[in-house]
Amino acid sequence: MNKFYDIYLDLKCKIEKYEYTTGSLLPSEKLLSEKYGVSRETTRKALALLLENGYIQKKQGKGSIVLDIQRFNFPVSGLTSFKELQQSQNIENETIVLKNKREKIPEFLAETLNLPTNTEAVSLVRLRKISGEVIIIDKDILLANIVDAVPSEAAEDSLYDYLEGTLGLNISYAKKVFVVESATPEDRAMMHLPEDSYVVVVKSEVYLEDTRLFQYTESRHRLDRFKFVEFARRKNSLI
Amino acid sequence: MNKFYDIYLDLKCKIEKYEYTTGSLLPSEKLLSEKYGVSRETTRKALALLLENGYIQKKQGKGSIVLDIQRFNFPVSGLTSFKELQQSQNIENETIVLKNKREKIPEFLAETLNLPTNTEAVSLVRLRKISGEVIIIDKDILLANIVDAVPSEAAEDSLYDYLEGTLGLNISYAKKVFVVESATPEDRAMMHLPEDSYVVVVKSEVYLEDTRLFQYTESRHRLDRFKFVEFARRKNSLI
DNA sequence: AAGTGGTCTAGACCACCTG
């Protein structure tokens, strides 16, 4: 659809296939523009995407250096779902839906998100298994004014495919907080944890394109299986 | 220096001061361009920064919606240092340098980073105190071919100020991995942890603008004081 | 239909790096 995006995909693909070798320079912006038959600004938009996603490093006066993909190949950043995450790693996994019902939002949520206490929502609890073991408990609360109900197949398969594909929601951004908390009796039972154990909890508030909050999620992870990888660029300290 | 950056700062400032109220629309790109006396593309670069940092949400055909800053005010993402982090939160803190000496890099590092086993580096160990309690142990390994030595004042104050300011290094990007590990005897002693306890470990490989690896860091955090906040945008699923 | 943001262009000038 977009020229710059197609160029991005083409270059990304070639870098992944090592057609452009690690440490070498991409062709100059001028050359790329001629090759793809676009203006330089369009080429630059494609390069900006490569930069942002850790494929290249640009240097003024020199060029665009190709980075080692191996080293940054699984950024779990962004708003990646469990489904996408597992697919990208080819691991056998299973989801068990423990709860899927409509009810009022819990009080702590009404407070932290400044919502009326009688707000209705779809409340989901799902166990995430990898190789037969429960590693994550996902607790989702989807505001009912946006999501009326979730078919159980969607909850088992991919919630986001349903929300974005079937319902046509434009999920746009989120605030995530990572903390470590004491395991609840439920955590201990479901993940077979001993007394006095802890879980990593990733709490997310998820917003739509029109800035409406529509989902609150707690992803409760077994400590020993938790891993979060991020590619980060140094922000200008003035920002 | 850059027009688009100045415009970004101006708009950011006004949003933070609620001169543009939450939920309202910014002036159109056309209007902003006229107001600042720049082309529309320049205005759009400023807006792209606001978007990326969670200040606005754009909608085609509609405009740029101002988001609630309160809700996203402390993104600890990017490559933020302990110093910057504490300053931004006005917390009394102290750094104790336990070790600052030149030596060969440890073997596990030589393996994972594919470096010769006799690579020389400056090895730092620092305790980070907040309100008198040790909350973080920072272990830094700075490759000696880039950083010859670190003055102890720099280690106590801000390592990054020294590296970027005094040495003029251009720190550019990093790969970070968050995991939870069993506390070592050293962790337990320094942070007064019981037997069988855990710490959150943030492992970073930090690279310069010319793509040279120059630093490996392990930031070992007390579980109960660890918190990581992130503003994340949904990546196009095609990426 | 009018206004908004999204994409793209062709060209300009500047800052930086390398011979």
Added chain:
DNA sequence: AGGTGGTCTAGACCACTTC
């Protein structure tokens, strides 16, 4: 000096939203 990326422009056309 010549090539590279960084910034900026003035204008064009398109897609989407709202009236």
